[in-house]
Amino acid sequence: MTLAYPLDDLRDRRPSAVLTEVVDRTGVRMTFRRGTEIFAQDDEVDHLYVLVSGAIRTTRIAADGRRQIGDFYYPGDLFGLEPGPLHQFSGEALSDCVVKISRRSAVAAAAGEAELERGMLDATRQELRRTQEHMLLLSRKTARERVAAFLMQIAHRDTTPATDLPMGRQDMADYLGLTIETVSRMLTQLQSEAIVEFEALRTFRVRRWQALENLAA
């Protein structure tokens, strides 16, 4: 393997982390305002994106207008990865954010074709796993369980006591396959049972972890 860039300290990382590192180092830094599009549905897939700060959602609009959120991404995440040559989802900034972007060919040049492929495989696998979990949530969970699982997932990723929700209720609803009203009701319910507590509309704190875990099933 020939390296056109010093990556020796990356050898022991998992393959997708190498990609992340390369993009973070060599990619073009771009900022996106809250609500703007980073890539669009039907765009060609040619870049790798690493989120530096802020939060991203991937969205898909069906022909009849029904909206679905593919996933949410946070700092450090690689995103914009898709199974085909065209984007099935669009990528949008949930908040003002900083993204590092590289063309695939640039990553291949920096890390080697083999390393790129290894990283892509690893990253695609992670994506598949997330999608499978998401599918399970959608297929057999009640509204209550979905919302609980969602809050747990979000709260799980940061250590700070108060967790920030970068997305609005509509985004949560479209991710969970529910309506905005149902999401709101479940949040109220979980709060009234002292399982979570909302300090603001988009900031909450888990009060009873065990209860939340049991619910999330």
Place this chain on the structure above:
Amino acid sequence: MTLAYPLDDLRDRRPSAVLTEVVDRTGVRMTFRRGTEIFAQDDEVDHLYVLVSGAIRTTRIAADGRRQIGDFYYPGDLFGLEPGPLHQFSGEALSDCVVKISRRSAVAAAAGEAELERGMLDATRQELRRTQEHMLLLSRKTARERVAAFLMQIAHRDTTPATDLPMGRQDMADYLGLTIETVSRMLTQLQSEAIVEFEALRTFRVRRWQALENLAA
């Protein structure tokens, strides 16, 4: 790339097709009786499977007993591919079937490590795409639309006028995130509207393609 097996005629195929071909040629041929398990949930992922004849389902049982079908596989399909080191799904024979099985290391030896990885990436991408479509079906479609979409998907894959359903109603229900009763009702409904026609419990014929497509949304 060094080849320990003659694969020159495979050069122009898509990467996953190379894997399929290698497994089909060099793998161990095994037969499974209807209803038997080919690999189990929590088994180590170490093999590649190519279905020669019959049909397969992948199943996942949640802690609380809720059952979900990941996907159905047909002759020519590569299956048993998963994102992690352990199987999240079990693989079961829907009918008596013939499967060719290779260890990953054997495929790597036959086709080369790079070719294996390229093929795995391609195959994982296909898997991801199927899962994404499945997710869309589960998140925002009505029972009627789900059943219609399912029948269309099945009917689409073969050219014979009468399509065989290798799975029972319970499997359909668990794939579609519905109950067996709802599936049955929707089938009756679609039939009463002359959109499809059941010649037997597990054999149907599409009467009005356009109507079915419109429904499947």
Place this chain on the structure above:
DNA sequence: CGGTTAATTGAACGCATTCAACACGAGTGG
């Protein structure tokens, strides 16, 4: 502050589920 968007709450509705009974088909044995 007022104006605007986002979120919550309430009431009625409807789709899918649940619970229960019935029909059908395949296989077995009298």
Place this chain on the structure above:
DNA sequence: CCACTCGTGTTGAATGCGTTCAATTAACCG
């Protein structure tokens, strides 16, 4: 050939969860 049984699928009636439609409240931002 019919009776019996078991597994599978269908149909019916009642219930309930999440949606829909509508009104109210809360948060955000100039």
